Amino acid sequence: MSGLRLLILAVAGLVGLAAVLPSDDGGATPDVDDVATLLDLVLDADEATARECLGVLTRHLQSGGVETARVAALRRRLSDRLAAILQDERHPLRLDAALLAAAWQDPQGLRIARERFLHRPAPEAERLAALQALVAARDASVLEEVGRTLAAPAAASIELRGQFLSTLGRLDDPRVAEVVLEQFARLEPTLQPRAVELLTQRPAWSKRLLAAIQAKEIDQEALNLNQLRRIATFRDEALQTTLRELYGAIREGRDPSREQVFFKTRDFLNGTPGNPLQGEVVFKKVCAQCHKLYGEGAEVGPDITRNGRNNWEQLLWNVLDPSQVIGPGYQARILVTDDGRTLTGLPVEESDQQVVLKVQGGKLESIPRDRIELYKVSELSMMPDQLERQLTPQELADLFSFLAYDRHPRDPEAKLLPGAPAPRR
Numbered sequence: 325m326s327g328l329r330l331l332i333l334a335v336a337g338l339v340g341l342a343a344v345l346p347s348d349d350g351g352a353t354p355d356v357d358d359v360a361t362l363l364d365l366v367l368d369a370d371e372a373t374a375r376e377c378l379g380v381l382t383r384h385l386q387s388g389g390v391e392t393a394r395v396a397a398l399r400r401r402l403s404d405r406l407a408a409i410l411q412d413e414r415h416p417l418r419l420d421a422a423l424l425a426a427a428w429q430d431p432q433g434l435r436i437a438r439e440r441f442l443h444r445p446a447p448e449a450e451r452l453a454a455l456q457a458l459v460a461a462r463d464a465s466v467l468e469e470v471g472r473t474l475a476a477p478a479a480a481s482i483e484l485r486g487q488f489l490s491t492l493g494r495l496d497d498p499r500v501a502e503v504v505l506e507q508f509a510r511l512e513p514t515l516q517p518r519a520v521e522l523l524t525q526r527p528a529w530s531k532r533l534l535a536a537i538q539a540k541e542i543d544q545e546a547l548n549l550n551q552l553r554r555i556a557t558f559r560d561e562a563l564q565t566t567l568r569e570l571y572g573a574i575r576e577g578r579d580p581s582r583e584q585v586f587f588k589t590r591d592f593l594n595g596t597p598g599n600p601l602q603g604e605v606v607f608k609k610v611c612a613q614c615h616k617l618y619g620e621g622a623e624v625g626p627d628i629t630r631n632g633r634n635n636w637e638q639l640l641w642n643v644l645d646p647s648q649v650i651g652p653g654y655q656a657r658i659l660v661t662d663d664g665r666t667l668t669g670l671p672v673e674e675s676d677q678q679v680v681l682k683v684q685g686g687k688l689e690s691i692p693r694d695r696i697e698l699y700k701v702s703e704l705s706m707m708p709d710q711l712e713r714q715l716t717p718q719e720l721a722d723l724f725s726f727l728a729y730d731r732h733p734r735d736p737e738a739k740l741l742p743g744a745p746a747p748r749r
Contacts, residue, residue, distance in 0.1 A: 356394055360401035367405065371416050378420040385427035386460035389678055389692035399428040410436065419450060426457040434463055441466055448484045455488060459495045467495070471503035474519075475510035482512055489518045490687040493525050496663045501532035508542060513609045516546065521613070521684050524551040525665050527558040534566045544570060548708040554658075554666050582645035582709055589712060589720070590640055596721040597748035600733035603726025606719045613684045614707065618732045622686030624670060625654060625707060628727075636743035639727055644712070646705035656706040657681060660698040661691060668706060 359381070366377040384390055385398075402424075409421040410432050419440055425433025434457075440446055441454035458466055470488055473479040480488070492500050504519050511519060523533040524547065534555075536542045547555075555567055556574045567574070612621035615628050626632065632642045641648060659667045659679060667689055669681030679699065680690045684706075712720055728744035731737060740746070 356397040356401065360398065363402065364405060367409075367417070374417055375420050378417065378424050382420075382424045382427055382457070383690070385424070386456065387678065387690040387692060388460075388695060389690070395428050399430070403430070406430075407432070419454070423453055423457040426461050426463075429461055434458065434461060438463070438466060442469060444479060448481060451480070452484060452487050452491070455491050459491050462495070464495060464497050464499065467492075467497065467499055467503055471507050474504070474515070475507040477512075482514060485511075486515055486518045486685055487687070489515070489522050490683070490685050493522055493665065493667075493689075496526070496665070498528045498532075500526075501529040504529075505532060505536050505541075508536075513605075514612070517610065517613060518685055520546050520551060524554050525667065527560045527563055527664060530555045530558060531560065531563050531566070534563070534570060537570060538566065545714050547571075548714065549575070549710050550668060550704070550706065550708040553704075554668060557658075557660070557666060579645075579709060582648070585709075585712065586640060586644050589644055590637075592717070593640075593721055593724050594745050596717065597746065598718070598721035598723070598725025599748045600722070600725040600729060602719075603722035603724070604733075606715065606723040607726055610711065610714060610723070613686075617727075622684075624682050624684060624686055626651065633727065633730070633741060636728065636741045636745075639724075639741060639744075643724075643727070645709060646707040647703075647709065650705050654706070656702040656704070658698070658700050658702050659691060659696055662695045662697050667691070668702065670706065 363377060363381065366374050381398075385395060390398075406421045406425050409415045409417055410425065412418060415421075419436065422433040422436035422440075426437045427433075437454040437457045441451050441458065443451070455466065455470070470492065474485050474488060479485075489504070492504070501523055504523060508516065508519055520533070523529040533542070533547075537544050537546070552567070552571055552574050553576065555563065558564070607617065608620070611617070614624040615621050615626070616623050617628050619629075633639045654670060656668055657671050657679070659669075659681060661667075667681055667683055669683035669689065671679065672682050672688060673680035673690075676693060678690055678692050679696065680688055683689055715723065725747040726733060728741050728747070729735075729738045730741060731739070733747075
């Protein structure tokens with residue numbers, strides 16, 4: 325391993341220590357000094373290593389797991405060096421330095437991040453990083469611009485706008501619901517489920533979402549069972565009353581009646597040919613937020629190109645009753661933060677310092693342990709049952725027709741899974 329790579333790891337390790345080591349004087353400590361010294365060395369090294377090291381430090385600070393006194397100490401030690409970079413508009417590390425400076429509310433760092441987010445010709449990765457920095461800094465000044473971007477196909481790709489939605493989850497601001505709901509009807513079908521996932525993470529947002537459903541502005545079936553269960557955990561009696569009025573009692577455990585649903589759906593699909601190419605559109609709408617197939621989609625649940633589709637009946641069971649068998653490594657965690665946000669995801673890291681979950685859409689959420697009020701293992705799959713309620717009968721037939729091939733339907737070598745019905749011709 326190169327010396328520069330060791331520097332990167334050292335910075336990551338020292339920042340992690342800074343988040344948990346007791347402070348003797350409430351200010352700068354040797355570990356903070358070491359981080360600053362190492363960063364000084366790295367900034368004089370090659371650009372790629374310097375960028376990676378700045379990114380490591382920025383992500384640690386954005387997670388909220390570093391004590392306020394340590395952040396202040398890092399700011400004192402690094403401000404002058406970063407200021408010189410921020411003032412040079414041609415410096416290759418200017419944006420990276422700005423994202424780090426934004427983590428401690430530096431006005432110039434915030435301004436540069438805001439400008440980069442709003443600059444549509446900028447690379448999408450840079451625009452996303454800029455928004456993440458602004459949200460982590462609790463800078464809600466760009467919220468309305470995010471809303472305008474969400475429903476404007478020319479403003480950013482569908483994938484980037486989906487990432488924007490996920491990023492807003494960290495912004496504890498009731499206006500998030502207003503902005504997202506205002507644009508909801510104009511969002512593409514593949515983005516609307518991600519908007520619903522966002523709005524079911526906080527009680528205030530969920531209350532606005534259910535009000536929109538009551539007003540018939542959003543289809544009642546837009547919420548899946550896992551999202552309804554999440555709302556049911558919020559301690560807001562008015563919200564719970566609305567939830568019961570709309571959906572009745574929310575079942576907590578696995579539904580034993582799914583066996584009947586399996587046989588009914590199997591019979592329906594045997595008599596209703598689907599269009600596999602239309603089914604691909606349905607897959608992107610309801611499945612691709614968590615599953616990858618033929619190289620498309622997010623890797624939250626298993627890649628189903630080679631998993632769970634050995635034959636037609638196995639495919640039907642896995643989709644229609646996902647909690648019947650939950651594979652190793654796919655037991656979801658439910659996490660509630662001290663600011664009222666509820667997340668459901670698969671664990672990537674579970675340490676004494678933090679929990680990292682991979683949530684719907686493939687985004688990683690890092691939550692410091694001291695900000696977690698509730699953390700438990702779910703007995704149910706992250707993939708909700710009752711998929712058939714979210715789709716029209718023809719959409720259901722099209723989806724399973726797409727899933728029924730061992731390769732992409734456009735591949736001339738593609739074959740139907742054993743037992744699968746023939747598609748529409």
